Amino acid sequence: MEKATLSKSTFIKGLQCEKALYLYKNNYTLKDEISPQLQAIFNQGNAVGIFAQDLFPGGVDASPSSHYKMQEDVFKTREFIENGEKIIYEATFQFNGVIAALDILVKDKNGWKAYEVKSSTSVSETYIMDAAIQYYTIVNSGIDLKDIAIVYINNQYIKKGKTDIHQLFTIESVYDRVQEVFPNIPNEVENFKQLIKQDAVPDIDIGPHCNNPYSCDFKGLCWKHIPDYSIFNIARLNGNKKFDLYNQGITTFDQLNLETAQLNGNQKMQVVSELEGKTFIDKENIKHFINNLEYPIYHLDFETMASAVPIYDNSRPYQQFVFQYSLHIEQEGGEIVHKEYLAEANTQIDPRDKFVKRLIEDCGIKGDVLVYNIGFERGKINDLITLYPQYQNELQAIMNRLKDLMTPFQQRWYYMPQMQGSYSIKAVLPALVPELSYSDLEIKEGGTASNTFTQMVLGEFKGDIQKTRTDLLEYCKMDTFAMVKILEKLKLIE
Numbered sequence: 001m002e003k004a005t006l007s008k009s010t011f012i013k014g015l016q017c018e019k020a021l022y023l024y025k026n027n028y029t030l031k032d033e034i035s036p037q038l039q040a041i042f043n044q045g046n047a048v049g050i051f052a053q054d055l056f057p058g059g060v061d062a063s064p065s066s067h068y069k070m071q072e073d074v075f076k077t078r079e080f081i082e083n084g085e086k087i088i089y090e091a092t093f094q095f096n097g098v099i100a101a102l103d104i105l106v107k108d109k110n111g112w113k114a115y116e117v118k119s120s121t122s123v124s125e126t127y128i129m130d131a132a133i134q135y136y137t138i139v140n141s142g143i144d145l146k147d148i149a150i151v152y153i154n155n156q157y158i159k160k161g162k163t164d165i166h167q168l169f170t171i172e173s174v175y176d177r178v179q180e181v182f183p184n185i186p187n188e189v190e191n192f193k194q195l196i197k198q199d200a201v202p203d204i205d206i207g208p209h210c211n212n213p214y215s216c217d218f219k220g221l222c223w224k225h226i227p228d229y230s231i232f233n234i235a236r237l238n239g240n241k242k243f244d245l246y247n248q249g250i251t252t253f254d255q256l257n258l259e260t261a262q263l264n265g266n267q268k269m270q271v272v273s274e275l276e277g278k279t280f281i282d283k284e285n286i287k288h289f290i291n292n293l294e295y296p297i298y299h300l301d302f303e304t305m306a307s308a309v310p311i312y313d314n315s316r317p318y319q320q321f322v323f324q325y326s327l328h329i330e331q332e333g334g335e336i337v338h339k340e341y342l343a344e345a346n347t348q349i350d351p352r353d354k355f356v357k358r359l360i361e362d363c364g365i366k367g368d369v370l371v372y373n374i375g376f377e378r379g380k381i382n383d384l385i386t387l388y389p390q391y392q393n394e395l396q397a398i399m400n401r402l403k404d405l406m407t408p409f410q411q412r413w414y415y416m417p418q419m420q421g422s423y424s425i426k427a428v429l430p431a432l433v434p435e436l437s438y439s440d441l442e443i444k445e446g447g448t449a450s451n452t453f454t455q456m457v458l459g460e461f462k463g464d465i466q467k468t469r470t471d472l473l474e475y476c477k478m479d480t481f482a483m484v485k486i487l488e489k490l491k492l493i494e
């Protein structure tokens with residue numbers, strides 16, 4: 001059997017950008033490293049694929065012994081079919097230099113049907129192309145395929161007791177949509193095979209395609225001529241507008257013409273602030289914000305976890321729910337007390353159960369509850385009210401006391417060049433309080449905290465659990481301590 005040149009993922013890569021395909025096949029080492037967050041998404045996708053096999057139980061597994069030996073899979077699949085197997089997991093087919101593994105191949109009374117599992121919650125155009133290249137390898141291998149379907153997560157499913165796999169997944173036939181694009185597939189395959197053999201890297205410049213449908217893994221290479229802080233960082237500027245500017249040869253702020261660049265007030269402020277090193281402070285609005293705060297101030301921050309397959313009763317796929325909080329309670333005289341909660345990482349104990357009771361206890365009944373990005377905490381408290389109606393009054397009372405420390409920065413009442421167009425706490429803290437930093441912490445951002453706790457719950461965490469629990473506590477504590485310090489700076493404004 002000839003060596004396969006293209007796989008499903010390289011085919012999709014080629015559709016996104018021919019340069020990305022070429023580099024992947026010829027200059028693989030130039031690829032960016034996979035971030036832990038992306039790796040966690042891949043792992044989740046694999047876990048969902050295996051979970052979905054229970055939709056068609058009792059099948060045989062054609063998986064290869066290693067990712068580099070996919071052709072083993074082709075032989076195994078052929079053997080299984082010849083032996084009369086009716087359900088094959090990781091069924092793999094190769095045709096004309098293209099190899100593609102299918103999650104589940106099933107033969108029922110109507111014939112063969114293909115099921116490709118995705119951990120997302122809808123069918124995208126990319127999945128249709130993915131199914132089409134799959135279909136290309138299967139039918140050209142002599143299988144009379146009666147249907148091809150995408151199996152994806154139903155995010156309206158609410159777990160109650162044992163997971164109902166038929167409710168958790170939606171199966172949607174994409175046969176007709178595949179037929180529409182299928183006539184183009186042979187040409188695309190030929191085109192990509194020729195492209196890979198070329199001597200020179202395709203001359204393709206950066207553009208919106210670098211992030212669509214996926215963030216390309218050669219951005220480190222192709223984007224290296226773009227400064228770390230550039231017109232691509234102008235807050236809320238439409239992506240097409242950014243590339244319009246880029247195509248006019250503009251990448252840095254000093255190349256911008258503020259008369260013609262069609263920027264809004266905040267965007268102009270960002271540019272002027274950078275060029276002139278200027279800080280903008282709207283003293284009146286900040287004073288009004290500070291004077292309206294009611295002590296004691298409860299600086300509060302939640303951490304949340306989510307999983308594709310719900311772990312606990314009364315939760316939906318991908319629903320973000322709370323497992324940890326940090327609370328700095330600040331009295332008017334300056335005295336500060338810290339309280340915190342971190343749930344047990346356990347599939348049998350819902351982290352929200354104790355969380356809600358402790359939160360009510362710790363938040364008291366008087367004084368503002370200050371958060372950073374009110375929509376997030378408000379949404380999570382609302383979810384808790386739905387789950388624990390017996391605590392509705394207490395939770396509603398906390399919600400009524402919420403105020404948002406992000407407002408002065410989001411409204412640009414306080415803007416410094418160091419914020420680089422962002423009003424997230426990770427940008428505001430180093431600008432206002434440079435002596436305080438997340439960089440010394442083991443866990444530096446919320447995504448890592450969430451993934452780490454989820455891994456602990458699922459028993460997949462490999463590190464030192466006790467130490468990592470301390471790291472989680474330190475991280476969340478830093479978020480609310482940062483709020484105390486940011487507020488302290490705002491209070492100094494005369």
Ligand code: SF4
Pocket residue numbers: 016017018019020021023204205206207209210211216217218219222223
């Ligand atoms: S970074 Fe953009 S231009 Fe470069 S290979 Fe990827 S998609 Fe193509």
